Amino acid sequence: MSVRTRADLEQLPPYVAGRTVPGSIKLASNEVSEGPLPSAVAAINEAATEVHRYPDMGVTALTEALATHYDVAPEQVAVGCGSVALCEQLVQATCTAEDEVVFPWRSFEAYPIITQVVGAQQVKVPLTGEHALDLAAMLAAITPATRLVFVCTPNNPTGTLVRRAELNAFLDRVPGDVLVVLDEAYFEFVDDPEAPDGVEITRVRDNVVSMRTFSKAYGLAGLRAGYAIGPVRVVEALRKVSIPFSVNALAQTAAIASLQAQDELRRRCSDVVAERTRVHRELIAMGYEVPETQANFVWLPLGERTAAFNEHCLENRVVVRAFAGEGARVTIGQPDENDAFLAAAKSFG
Numbered sequence: 001m002s003v004r005t006r007a008d009l010e011q012l013p014p015y016v017a018g019r020t021v022p023g024s025i026k027l028a029s030n031e032v033s034e035g036p037l038p039s040a041v042a043a044i045n046e047a048a049t050e051v052h053r054y055p056d057m058g059v060t061a062l063t064e065a066l067a068t069h070y071d072v073a074p075e076q077v078a079v080g081c082g083s084v085a086l087c088e089q090l091v092q093a094t095c096t097a098e099d100e101v102v103f104p105w106r107s108f109e110a111y112p113i114i115t116q117v118v119g120a121q122q123v124k125v126p127l128t129g130e131h132a133l134d135l136a137a138m139l140a141a142i143t144p145a146t147r148l149v150f151v152c153t154p155n156n157p158t159g160t161l162v163r164r165a166e167l168n169a170f171l172d173r174v175p176g177d178v179l180v181v182l183d184e185a186y187f188e189f190v191d192d193p194e195a196p197d198g199v200e201i202t203r204v205r206d207n208v209v210s211m212r213t214f215s216k217a218y219g220l221a222g223l224r225a226g227y228a229i230g231p232v233r234v235v236e237a238l239r240k241v242s243i244p245f246s247v248n249a250l251a252q253t254a255a256i257a258s259l260q261a262q263d264e265l266r267r268r269c270s271d272v273v274a275e276r277t278r279v280h281r282e283l284i285a286m287g288y289e290v291p292e293t294q295a296n297f298v299w300l301p302l303g304e305r306t307a308a309f310n311e312h313c314l315e316n317r318v319v320v321r322a323f324a325g326e327g328a329r330v331t332i333g334q335p336d337e338n339d340a341f342l343a344a345a346k347s348f349g
């Protein structure tokens with residue numbers, strides 16, 4: 001006899017992480033190649049001798065630092081074991097089996113997994129022909145059973161941005177009892193003047209929450225710290241479904257130190273943005289279709305050629321993130337890493 005597990009999990013696709021191939025350049029997981037901010041490393045070293053103690057369960061100091069940084073009340077801030085954990089907590093906090101979660105597709109791989117694990121219904125709304133979120137179609141997909149809508153901007157894996165005016169027009173029409181989750185994991189890389197700022201939106205709407213992370217621009221993916229900013233009622237619900245002590249001590253310490261290093265963060269983000277512009281321009285010059293991107297990656301909608309492109313990059317010691325039959329997502333790395341990728345792209349026949 002074997003252990004009985006939930007039958008519906010048989011159908012669940014596993015989360016495919018970007019591959020790490022020793023000796024190769026990894027441009028597969030949207031990490032910042034430059035590493036953590038130096039002040040964060042110093043803080044981690046210092047805190048290392050204290051890890052026999054449980055972390056602060058209430059994540060008090062980091063929550064207060066975030067509240068000060070964004071000029072919101074600490075009651076409006078929740079920290080999680082990565083923002084992906086907070087995404088799951090939000091679905092848990094809003095949905096039971098009959099309820100629906102609306103999200104764009106293709107988008108962040110975790111959305112369908114989270115929704116199914118929690119046991120809610122998924123409603124996937126295809127992207128537009130320009131690889132952007134189709135907010136009109138997402139609005140049309142909302143039914144009385146909808147409890148939560150994910151809006152991923154910039155969208156992973158396509159890099160496309162939702163503009164402020166279209167987002168506000170959308171939010172004006174979403175029923176007030178439906179939670180809209182603005183997943184802004186790449187917010188720090190955005191430089192479009194028409195970009196929305198999710199935290200500002202949460203000041204004027206009580207059904208919107210903004211999700212950000214220390215994993216991407218801040219370079220702390222390995223430590224797992226993300227946060228949500230939103231209405232007190234939503235944040236309270238988030239806290240109720242969190243796993244005790246899931247934000248570890250080193251993550252809390254490193255996040256606080258990182259938050260205090262804004263100048264360094266800005267410098268590194270503008271370096272990434274400059275490289276993003278260069279990589280995008282060169283790919284277009286080679287004849288590739290590449291949607292405009294506001295994140296730290298580019299999307300190549302190669303369709304059936306994706307698998308061959310992936311193989312070709314691997315042969316050239318560059319690991320990209322391929323979605324078979326759809327396209328490849330390539331993270332912007334350091335200039336020499338990007339050069340290696342561009343050389344591979346150029347020699348792809």
Ligand SMILES: *Cc1c(COP(=O)(O)O)cnc(C)c1O
Nearest residue numbers: 082083084108156185213215226
């Ligand atoms: C990377 C990413 C996240 C979350 O990352 P964490 O490491 O869990 O904080 C969330 N949303 C999107 C769209 C991402 O790409």
